[in-house]
Amino acid sequence: MITRMKLLFALLIVSLTLSSSLRPTFARGGQHAPLPSGFEYSSYVGSARHLFEENRSYISDEVAQGYMTNSDLEKAVKAFGQRCSNISRIYSIGKSVNGVPLWVIEISDKPGEEEAEPAFKYIGNVHGDEPVGRELLLFLANWICDNYLEDPLARTIVENVHLHILPSMNPDGFSLRRRGNANNVDLNRDFPDQFFLINEDADARQPETTAIMSWLREIHFTASASLHGGALVANYPWDGTLDKRRTYFRCPDDETFRFMASTYSRSHYNMSLSKEFKGGITNGAYWYPIYGGMQDWNYIHGGCFELTLEISDNKWPSANELPTLWEYNKMSMLNLVASLVKTGVHGRIFSSEGGRPLRGSITIKGINHTVKAGRTFADYHRLLAPGGRYEVMANVAGYKSRNTCIWLEEAAMTLDFVLDPEVTLNKGGSLPRSDCECDCGNTSKLEFVDFIWGSHLGVFVILIAVVGFLYLLLLRRRNINLSKHRHP
């Protein structure tokens, strides 16, 4: 028995060393080192790739062949759920037009449980003819499952993030090998728009779009990314402009989004080396404006910082290129998720009375965007570009707001808030809302003077008299004590 255990243990060690030495290092941590000589994934998969390379514009049966069909994908998702049941949960957020379930894998050490942790979502295959993402997301899930015990990055994700993976948002489009869904609607144009009144009619919306929208109401995502093909770039909001012109159109969190997009492009094998896009990132509207996109809707209505990632020039490469594409994107996909806990400002909001969590919101001075705290734990996760001074304010209805100035470095910062309830002396009068700790504005002082000279003057005079009387009383006592001390 013992020798058999020893043998098993030795085998385990050998396989661990093998797997770690096989792990290529070229794409790690934002390094742009070229492929080491001799490292060629195509040698793993034989010479078949050359047969398919001619037929790129037309998706032939042969090209489609190496990809998982919708039922293969369902099997793969369920197999994953069984194999990695201790760190995952499988659920569906709805069905496509043709009734295919939209399966999601949630990865976390406590899947399905609410925790004071940020949630991230990856969505693949928004466009039916861009299937690389749906394959890479299965690679990602499996890689995390296989490595979270020894790899620090995978472990960070499992322990500190709830990662939700929807490999295919458009399974019908995939089986039809075309962009739109079964009704031939482009799902990335089907969301309500901030500039133009389109897609307002909820009944006319595609079921895939509706599923995503209700998903965001259910789960409070901090950030997300959808995976596309046809280019190599990390795209960030806004996607549209007011006047439909192609121009750089900044959203309030432009700096944070540039940081996020760069996290992806710099960790990628060669995205940041792009000649077309500086640093491998682009503002959506600057590239080409679109309306009704998922990305802007996420940021505005879901409070979720979403990127649109174009991960391969070829929309539908032959399947034997998938392992290479996975290696090119692996560190990016992991680093983007981990950046949710490795950067930014995080904390919880409590009441000063009894320490109850308060479901409020966080704003940053000068950035017109509100981040809500979580329902149960009142935890907030505010992504911000590092290397800046920020004034962070916590707001809860019925409580005095508080703000604090911070200098944010590369590393994440923890900042809890304890708020005092607003004291209402009588109806119509309340203490000033603003309770500055850093840049004390004059407004709050003025408000306070206003308050004193307002309807509460009478109460205030009585208070002063009482305090004065107590003070005199205290002075007398102290004098008696002092004299006692001098003359024992």
Ligand SMILES: *[C@@H]1O[C@H](CO)[C@@H](O)[C@H](O)[C@H]1NC(C)=O
């Ligand atoms: C990245 O590498 C791939 C594969 O070698 C190549 O086809 C592509 O042109 C490269 N892109 C950039 C921007 O360097």
Ligand SMILES: *[C@@H]1O[C@H](CO)[C@@H](O)[C@H](O)[C@H]1NC(C)=O
């Ligand atoms: C902040 O954004 C909202 C829309 O989200 C807009 O209505 C409002 O005018 C903006 N405020 C400022 C000060 O820009």
Ligand SMILES: [Zn+2]
């Ligand atoms: Zn696309």
